[in-house]
Amino acid sequence: MEYALHILVFVGIYIILAASLDLLAGHTGLLSIAHAAFYGLGAYTSALLTVKAGAPFLLGVLGGMFVAALLSLLVSLPSLRLIDDYFVIATFAFQMILFSIFNNWNELTGGPTGIPGIPEPSVIGWEVTSHLEFVVLAGVFAILAFLVVWRLTTGPFGRALHAIREDEVLAKSIGKNALRFKITVFAISSALAASAGSLYAHYITYIDPTSFTVMESILVISMVIIGGAGSLWGPLLGAFVLVTLPETLRFIGLPSAVAANLRQIIYGSLLVVMMMVRPQGLVGRYALGR
Amino acid sequence: MQLTLNVLVAASTLALMAVGFGLIFSTTRFFHFAHAVVYTGAAYLTYCGSVQLGLPLVIAVLLGVAGGVCLGGLMEVGLYRPMRGRSASALTLLIASLGTYVVLQNLVSMTWGDDVRMLQSSTVREGIEILGGRITPTSVLAIAVCVALLAVVTLVLRRTGLGRAMRAVADDAELARIRGIRADRVILATFAIGSALAAVAGILVALDVNMRPTMGMNALMLAIVAVIIGGVSSIGGIALGSLFLAAAQQVAIWQLGSQWQDAVAFAILLVFLLARPQGLFGKPLRKVAV
Numbered sequence: 001m002e003y004a005l006h007i008l009v010f011v012g013i014y015i016i017l018a019a020s021l022d023l024l025a026g027h028t029g030l031l032s033i034a035h036a037a038f039y040g041l042g043a044y045t046s047a048l049l050t051v052k053a054g055a056p057f058l059l060g061v062l063g064g065m066f067v068a069a070l071l072s073l074l075v076s077l078p079s080l081r082l083i084d085d086y087f088v089i090a091t092f093a094f095q096m097i098l099f100s101i102f103n104n105w106n107e108l109t110g111g112p113t114g115i116p117g118i119p120e121p122s123v124i125g126w127e128v129t130s131h132l133e134f135v136v137l138a139g140v141f142a143i144l145a146f147l148v149v150w151r152l153t154t155g156p157f158g159r160a161l162h163a164i165r166e167d168e169v170l171a172k173s174i175g176k177n178a179l180r181f182k183i184t185v186f187a188i189s190s191a192l193a194a195s196a197g198s199l200y201a202h203y204i205t206y207i208d209p210t211s212f213t214v215m216e217s218i219l220v221i222s223m224v225i226i227g228g229a230g231s232l233w234g235p236l237l238g239a240f241v242l243v244t245l246p247e248t249l250r251f252i253g254l255p256s257a258v259a260a261n262l263r264q265i266i267y268g269s270l271l272v273v274m275m276m277v278r279p280q281g282l283v284g285r286y287a288l289g290r
Numbered sequence: 291m292q293l294t295l296n297v298l299v300a301a302s303t304l305a306l307m308a309v310g311f312g313l314i315f316s317t318t319r320f321f322h323f324a325h326a327v328v329y330t331g332a333a334y335l336t337y338c339g340s341v342q343l344g345l346p347l348v349i350a351v352l353l354g355v356a357g358g359v360c361l362g363g364l365m366e367v368g369l370y371r372p373m374r375g376r377s378a379s380a381l382t383l384l385i386a387s388l389g390t391y392v393v394l395q396n397l398v399s400m401t402w403g404d405d406v407r408m409l410q411s412s413t414v415r416e417g418i419e420i421l422g423g424r425i426t427p428t429s430v431l432a433i434a435v436c437v438a439l440l441a442v443v444t445l446v447l448r449r450t451g452l453g454r455a456m457r458a459v460a461d462d463a464e465l466a467r468i469r470g471i472r473a474d475r476v477i478l479a480t481f482a483i484g485s486a487l488a489a490v491a492g493i494l495v496a497l498d499v500n501m502r503p504t505m506g507m508n509a510l511m512l513a514i515v516a517v518i519i520g521g522v523s524s525i526g527g528i529a530l531g532s533l534f535l536a537a538a539q540q541v542a543i544w545q546l547g548s549q550w551q552d553a554v555a556f557a558i559l560l561v562f563l564l565a566r567p568q569g570l571f572g573k574p575l576r577k578v579a580v
Contacts, residue, residue: 031381078564085321085380089514090563093556096511100553214507218388225385261396268396271389276373279382 005131009203011243012138013196016145018223018235020192025221026229026284027153028185029165033217034075034091035193037098040212041068042194043201044102047115050202057121061198068194069187076186080179095214102209114208121202128202138199145192150232152188161185165230215264222267226274228284237282242267291423293540299429299498301536302436303491305529308513308520309440310487312528315517316460317480318374320383324365325488325513326506327394332358332489333496333505334402337409347409355489362485365390366478391507399503409496428498435494439487444525446483456480460523508552512539515559521569531569 017039025031042064049055049063079090102109109115121128121137128137152158163171164178172178201207219242227238246263254262274281307329314322335357339350369390373383410428418425447453455476458466467473492506512535520531535555542554562569 031385079560082563082567085384086563086567088381088384089321089518090560092511093515093559093563096556097553097560100550100556104549104553215392218392221385222389258400261400264396265393268389268392272369272386272393275378275382275386275389276369279378 002131005135007244007247008135009131009138009199011240012135012142013199013203014220014223014239014243015142015236016196016199017193017220018227018239019142019145019149020189020196021220022224022229022231022235023149023152023185023192024189025224026231026235027158027161027165028182030080030182030186031088031221032075032091032186032189033088033214033221034095034098035189035220036212036214036216037095038068038072038190038193039197039200039216039220040098040102040209041071041190042197043207043212044109044115044197045194046198047118047201047207048108050119051115051117057119057198057202058123060202061195064194064198065191068190068197072187072190073183076183080182080186092214095217099209099213102212109209112209114206115201116206118201118205118207120205134203138203141195141199145195146236148188148192152185153232157181162230218271219267222271225281226270228281231281231284234281234284242270291420293544295420295423295425295429297533297536297540298433299425300540301529301533302433303494304509304512304516304536305532306436306439306487306491306494307509308516308528308532309443309525310484310491311510311513312517312520312522312525313443313456313480313487314484316522317456317463317477318370318383320380321387321514322365322370322484323384323387323510324390324394325362325484326510327391327398328358328362328485328488328506329492329509330395330398330501330503330506331361331492333409333492333501334398334407334503336493336496337402337407337501340409341407351493354493355486358489358492359482359485361394362481362488363478366481371474371477395503395506402503404503406500406502407496408500409493426498428494432494432498435490439490440525440529443483443487447525452476452479511552512555515555515562518559518562518567518569527569 017035021032021035042061045064045067046057046060049060050057055063075091075094079087082090103112105111123137126133128134153161160171160176160181163174163176164181168178197212200211223238223242224235225238226242227236228234246259246266249259249262307325311322311325314325332354336350336354339345339353340347343350345353365387369386370383373386378386418427418430445453447456455466455471456479458469458471459473459476459480463473466476491509492501495501495505495509513532516531516535517528518531519534520527520529522528535558538558539551539555542551546554
C-alpha cells in the first residue's frame, strides 16, 4: 500500500511537469529540453531556503517558482525568435549550463553530493509526513497546476497561443504581441515545473544533480508527446502511463541496474514508435512542428 | 605550447564528429541526435573486437568503423526514410532521433556496463616531447587521421559526382530529384560518410583516453556547437569552428578548472544562436528565426 502511494506521489509530480511542458510545447509550439533545469531550480531554491534560511515550506515553493520564472526570461527573451529545432538546441544549451552549475557550484549546491536533510513540508500547521498525506499534497498541487494550464489554454488567451503555434506571422498581423505571449507562457511553465521540483525535494528530503539531467527533460517530453501534445488530458495520461508502466518491471524481478536501463529503453522506443506511427500522441490531435 | 597541443588534439576528433554531423545536417536539415551513439557504438565494438575477442587492433578498428557505418545507414533506411516519406517535420525527426539515441545508449550500458573502459593497457604511456610540450603517440595519430580524412571528404565533395549530388541535395532536394538525382541514395551515402567520421572519432578518443556509454552525447553536443559556430555549409568553416571551440575550452580549463568547460561551450553556443545563428562563415540554410 505504501508502495502504491509512493508511486502516486510521483504521478502527481510528473503530471505537473508534463502539463506545464505541454503548455509550452503543445499549445504554444515551443519544445523545450530545459524543463528538468527549471524542475531542478525549484528543488534547489526550495531546499536552500528551508535548509539554510529556515524558511517555511510554502515560502520555499514560492521562492523556487519565482527564481525559475525569473531565469526563464534569460532563455525566453533572447531565444524566442529562434524557431522549431533551433529553439530546441538553445534550450538544450541552457539545460547543460544549469546542470553544470548544480553539479559544480559546490559552495551553494553541494556539488555532486547534493543537499541532504530537507525538512518535510508543513502547510499552515499541517505537518505532511505520511505517504498518504503526501499524496494529498501532491494531488492539490497537481490539480492547481492543471487548472492553471486549463484556464490558460481555453478562452481568448489559449486561442492566441494556438494562433501563434500555427502561424506566428499571421498572429502578429492580427495584432497579437507574440513575443509577450511566449515570454509569459514560458515563465508560467517554468514556475509550475519549479513547484514540482519543490515537492520532489521535500518528499525525498535529499537532492543531487542526477535528478535534473537532460534525460529527465526527455522523459517529460516523452510523457507529453506519447500522451498527446496540445490536448488537455494527453499529458496526464502520458505521465500516468510512463510512471506506472516501468514499475511493472520491478515485479518481474530484474536487478535494479538493468531495470533503470530498460526503463529508458521503453521511453526511447515509445518515442520512436509514436513519431513513426502517431506523431500527435495517444489522444492528441496536434503533431509537433506541423 | 602545451596548451596549443591540447587544443589541436581536442579539435581534431571534435572536427571529425562535427563534419560528419554537419554533412548529415546539411543534406537532411534535421538534428540527427543518434549520431552520438554511432560514435559510442564504434568505440565499444572496437573494444569488443580487440579486448574481448582478442583480434588484432587494426582488424578491431575496421570492425568498429564498419559497425558505425552500418548503424548510421540502418537508422536512415529503417527510420528516417520512411518518416520523410510521410513528410515528417524536422522536429518530429529530431524527437525520433532522440528516442533512438536513448534506446541504443542504454543497450550499450546494458551490454558493457557503465564503468570507464580502456582500449589500450592502462600503463602510463610516455609522451613525446615537441617544442616543450608533451603529446602521446595516439594523439599525434589522431591529428594526422583527422587532417587526412577531412582532406579526403573535401575532395569527395568538390571533385566527384557523388559530391556534386550531395551538394545538390543539400541545396534543394526537390530540384535535385527533378534533375534525376536519386536523393534517397545520396542521403544514404551521406549517412555512411558522416557515420564513418563519427566512428573514427569515437575510436580515436577511446584509444587515446577511454570510453563510457555517455561519451557520444557529450561529443555530439560539442560538435553541434562547432557546427553552429563555423556555419553548417562549409567543411573549412566547421574545422575552424572546432579549433575555436577547443581553444575556448582549453582556456576555460586553464583559467576556471575543467569542471566548467562544458558550461563555457554551451554559453558560446547560446551567444552564437542569438547573435549569428548561421555561424561565422555560413549562410542561413533555412529559416532559423521568426
